[in-house]
């Protein structure tokens with residue numbers, strides 16, 4: 001199977017820091033993969049590179065089998081096909097939930113107002129936020145704002161969605177509504193790569209878990225593998241710490 005998104009030997013260096021060190025991975029249609037690892041292990045940098053928001057120092061990125069940087073691709077066109085959900089959704093305060101979701105549909109995809117509205121509603125429904133469509137961010141909880149952030153990403157019908165610790169900034173009670181939405185998306189066959197420490201989510205839906213430390217993939221395998229017999233002491237210790 002050709003991966004939708006793949007990197008080979010991806011390395012990203014900032015000054016003297018090797019944030020990502022020779023990472024290769026691929027994500028196929030309909031798969032859910034989870035990246036986890038300590039703070040500073042390179043998860044965000046890797047996701048930003050895969051989302052074409054930053055250019056790797058070394059290595060290649062393939063989108064549907066095409067080397068993105070070797071072949072004079074229109075990066076903005078490709079970016080529009082990769083959804084990105086950040087830790088902080090950073091919604092526009094002066095726009096409603098619906099307005100926030102419509103923005104990319106109108107200005108990136110160039111849809112008419114009516115068509116953008118229809119698609120935005122559809123996306124808000126998928127994250128169970130349609131009843132809040134006309135509310136402003138300040139009137140929404142952190143979990144609801146993040147669900148709007150997810151709606152904004154999926155409304156564009158991306159081929160893959162990258163999530164960078166989407167629940168890390170939320171209180172425990174609010175995490176679960178966001179995780180429930182992500183579980184729904186995974187079960188609907190959305191192709192997703194998720195950096196998260198929510199190991200229960202990983203256990204339930206991940207096709208593969210990828211453990212990173214110091215910019216490298218230390219170990220990758222099924223949730224079963226990680227929950228029963230991880231190969232490395234580092235992965236075992238990190239999981240024990242997270243699971244308490």
Ligand SMILES: Nc1ncnc2c1ncn2[C@@H]1O[C@H](COP(=O)(O)OP(=O)(O)O)[C@@H](O)[C@H]1O
Pocket residue numbers: 014017018019020037038039040041042043044045046
């Ligand atoms: N824009 C940047 N400039 C300089 N150093 C960075 C930048 N982004 C990340 N880093 C460094 O790269 C390493 C990996 O960071 P990051 O990708 O944010 O890890 P994680 O998301 O796993 O916490 C860290 O040492 C971090 O300080």
Ligand SMILES: [Mg+2]
Pocket residue numbers: 043044045164165
């Ligand atoms: Mg991070």
